[in-house]
Amino acid sequence: MADERFDAVVVGAGPAGSAAAYTMAKAGLKVALIERGEFPGAKNIFGGVIYRRQLEDLIPEFWKEAPLERTVVQQSMWVLGEESAVMLGHHNQRYKDPPNCWTGLRVKFDQWFAGKAEQAGAVPIYETVVTQILRDGERVVGVKTDRDDGELYADIVILADGVNSLLGKQLGIHHEWGPDEVSLAVKEVIALPRQTIQDRFNLEGDEGCTIEIVGQTCQMAGLGFLYTNQDTISLGVGVMVSDLKKARVKPYAVLDGLKQHPMIRKLIRGGEVKEYSGHLIPEGGFNSMPKLAGDGWMVVGDAAQMVNAVHREGTNLAVTSGRLAGETAIEAHKVGHFGVGALDAYTRKIRESIIHKDLKKYRGVHQLLGFGDSSLLFDKMPQALNDAIYNMLLVDGMPKKEKQKKVMRYFREAAGGNAELVRLGMKGWRAMNG
Amino acid sequence: MLHLVVCIKQVPDSREIRIDPKTNTLVRLGVPAIINYYDLHGLEEALRLKDEFGARVTVVSMGPPSAEKALRQCVSMGADEAVLVSDRAFAGADTLATSYVVALTIQKVEERWGTVDIVFCGKQTLDGDTGQVGPGVACRLDIDQLTYVEKLESLDLETREVTVHRHLEDGVERVKARLPVLITALAELNRPRRASLPGILRAARYQPIVWTTNDFPTIDRAKIGLRGSPTIVSKTWVPEPKQVQTEWLPSEDSAAAATALLDHLYSTDLPQKLGWA
Numbered sequence: 001m002a003d004e005r006f007d008a009v010v011v012g013a014g015p016a017g018s019a020a021a022y023t024m025a026k027a028g029l030k031v032a033l034i035e036r037g038e039f040p041g042a043k044n045i046f047g048g049v050i051y052r053r054q055l056e057d058l059i060p061e062f063w064k065e066a067p068l069e070r071t072v073v074q075q076s077m078w079v080l081g082e083e084s085a086v087m088l089g090h091h092n093q094r095y096k097d098p099p100n101c102w103t104g105l106r107v108k109f110d111q112w113f114a115g116k117a118e119q120a121g122a123v124p125i126y127e128t129v130v131t132q133i134l135r136d137g138e139r140v141v142g143v144k145t146d147r148d149d150g151e152l153y154a155d156i157v158i159l160a161d162g163v164n165s166l167l168g169k170q171l172g173i174h175h176e177w178g179p180d181e182v183s184l185a186v187k188e189v190i191a192l193p194r195q196t197i198q199d200r201f202n203l204e205g206d207e208g209c210t211i212e213i214v215g216q217t218c219q220m221a222g223l224g225f226l227y228t229n230q231d232t233i234s235l236g237v238g239v240m241v242s243d244l245k246k247a248r249v250k251p252y253a254v255l256d257g258l259k260q261h262p263m264i265r266k267l268i269r270g271g272e273v274k275e276y277s278g279h280l281i282p283e284g285g286f287n288s289m290p291k292l293a294g295d296g297w298m299v300v301g302d303a304a305q306m307v308n309a310v311h312r313e314g315t316n317l318a319v320t321s322g323r324l325a326g327e328t329a330i331e332a333h334k335v336g337h338f339g340v341g342a343l344d345a346y347t348r349k350i351r352e353s354i355i356h357k358d359l360k361k362y363r364g365v366h367q368l369l370g371f372g373d374s375s376l377l378f379d380k381m382p383q384a385l386n387d388a389i390y391n392m393l394l395v396d397g398m399p400k401k402e403k404q405k406k407v408m409r410y411f412r413e414a415a416g417g418n419a420e421l422v423r424l425g426m427k428g429w430r431a432m433n434g
Numbered sequence: 435m436l437h438l439v440v441c442i443k444q445v446p447d448s449r450e451i452r453i454d455p456k457t458n459t460l461v462r463l464g465v466p467a468i469i470n471y472y473d474l475h476g477l478e479e480a481l482r483l484k485d486e487f488g489a490r491v492t493v494v495s496m497g498p499p500s501a502e503k504a505l506r507q508c509v510s511m512g513a514d515e516a517v518l519v520s521d522r523a524f525a526g527a528d529t530l531a532t533s534y535v536v537a538l539t540i541q542k543v544e545e546r547w548g549t550v551d552i553v554f555c556g557k558q559t560l561d562g563d564t565g566q567v568g569p570g571v572a573c574r575l576d577i578d579q580l581t582y583v584e585k586l587e588s589l590d591l592e593t594r595e596v597t598v599h600r601h602l603e604d605g606v607e608r609v610k611a612r613l614p615v616l617i618t619a620l621a622e623l624n625r626p627r628r629a630s631l632p633g634i635l636r637a638a639r640y641q642p643i644v645w646t647t648n649d650f651p652t653i654d655r656a657k658i659g660l661r662g663s664p665t666i667v668s669k670t671w672v673p674e675p676k677q678v679q680t681e682w683l684p685s686e687d688s689a690a691a692a693t694a695l696l697d698h699l700y701s702t703d704l705p706q707k708l709g710w711a
Contacts, residue, residue: 003632032635039466123635123638123639125631125634125635125638128634145631147629147630147631147634148630148631149630149631149632150630150631151631152631
């Protein structure tokens with residue numbers, strides 16, 4: 001056992017854990033930050049978008065020092081058909097000043113962020129696995145690690161141990177996630193010369209773009225993504241685990257399929273795959289959020305299912321939840337109470353925050369994904385949209401009125417009749433508008 | 435009490451090294467830094483002696499300020515003190531200049547914490563690969579050197595004799611030597627330990643002692659850094675991969691493949707060359 005006692009132990013040095021550790025250490029609390037990876041970020045696959053707003057609340061003007069890739073000026077959504085795409089996007093130079101978001105690679109970003117917590121005074125304990133929550137009756141009093149003499153005692157334990165949160169299971173706040181509550185994302189980082197990336201994506205200097213991809217995910221519920229980094233491209237796809245299980249398809253096969261698509265293959269041509277990785281992403285959203293605080297503990301980030309799948313926001317929810325937990329710990333420390341009563345303030349803060357509001361708004365999306373079989377939303381409808389647009393733009397001598405009818409037929413047939421189409425539309429509307 | 439000194443070097447992780455195709459030099463940018471693998475075995479052996487006999491273990495390193503991280507790792511494993519010798523004036527040192535500074539450092543360590551009984555080094559570094567610094571230090575300290583040690587058989591504190599196994603090209607040499615000695619470690623020597631949690635906590639707060647040229651009043655400036663390094667790299671190149679003829683032997687299953695392969699091999703003069711025939 002370590003002789004030292006801490007005010008707080010944070011388990012997991014991802015963005016949620018580092019945000020909590022940074023907040024508390026800066027306020028003078030004695031904090032230990034434990035990470036199982038060789039270094040923070042080592043276990044992360046996220047190659048995605050980092051937003052300004054939430055992190056700025058914690059570290060003003062962080063973008064001047066953080067390892068970010070490109071400032072996103074263009075965001076698109078591509079709906080893929082078999083050999084086609086319907087593209088919807090927005091490009092705006094105003095996204096540069098003030099910057100809205102950046103592409104980033106979390107292997108670098110997490111190291112920087114945990115480094116900020118270390119500079120603020122948090123004690124880093126890396127390459128260390130927490131194997132057990134230590135309790136005194138109902139009260140959480142510390143953690144046990146896999147190192148010799150590995151017990152560490154603290155007034156507060158903050159669980160930021162990610163989607164699989166083994167400690168959350170030990171606490172009994174969540175069960176093993178069901179296959180319909182998580183998706184499996186696989187990603188490749190593909191190296192291309194900086195200039196080539198700029199030319200192919202119509203970018204200048206440090207400008208970047210993001211593309212979200214619907215369709216062509218082997219008839220399963222899933223989303224593809226492509227983000228431009230400085231001299232790499234992050235290309236990946238996340239698919240609901242329940243669908244992977246049903247279809248018995250390997251996730252990399254879905255990614256390989258995307259890479260062959262005529263819209264994608266030209267963008268990555270000549271690139272060298274530098275990394276391949278896979279990770280679970282919590283998709284349960286609002287309905288899967290566990291109890292957030294108890295006697296001596298709080299849970300933040302992915303471990304609390306705080307991911308907005310619709311807006312691919314996870315990192316910023318993690319940062320915000322970490323900060324709120326940190327602030328709660330500071331208040332609790334001031335008054336010297338660490339029981340449910342004190343730490344439940346964190347649950348209230350989450351309820352009042354944008355995290356809760358956004359996740360609540362989209363709480364129906366998860367049910368929508370389970371609506372009938374996924375091939376409708378993620379394959380038949382995207383293909384119908386592509387066929388419809390194809391016919392709209394095709395000059396073949398057919399009168400426009402007839403053409404409109406034909407176009408509607410694609411959607412009707414995809415949905416399986418008029419009534420079904422209307423029902424799907426209503427469900428979709430409700431899911432997206434809370 | 436026994437006083438053991440371990441020399442370590444922070445090196446780029448060789449698993450992630452790339453060669454710049456234009457300059458043929460190592461690309462160090464963005465490559466994580468680790469403790470030279472063999473040095474860790476030296477440290478572990480010192481810590482084992484500490485566990486068995488009780489000892490003071492002092493770790494020394496020459497390098498940039500970032501090497502403090504490597505020294506902290508040694509402290510987390512159980513070293514008592516760590517000294518970093520760091521100064522722009524030391525930069526660009528070859529093995530001759532490095533062993534001069536390391537020897538001076540060990541002498542200063544002796545002045546401060548008492549006579550040194552054993553100096554441990556790795557057999558070589560992963561980035562330089564020369565294996566010269568350890569022997570160079572032993573020469574300058576005028577102590578016996580036991581290189582390529584794969585086993586420390588015994589240490590007798592009464593007679594002050596150490597018995598080791600040296601792994602040589604044509605066999606193993608069992609040698610006895612009287613302290614003080616310098617030992618260079620092979621990977622077979624031991625399995626480095628994982629730091630305990632109290633060790634990690636101690637290391638997180640530990641501030642390594644940093645010495646600059648000013649801490650060595652008698653230092654000969656003509657013998658350090660680039661100036662003190664007679665080594666000249668005249669040319670570096672990456673050897674071309676050998677072109678080898680590949681033959682494919684298509685077959686139905688693994689048994690057929692094995693038969694086909696053996697038939698093919700016996701149709702050449704290879705078995706004779708290898709003495710199979």
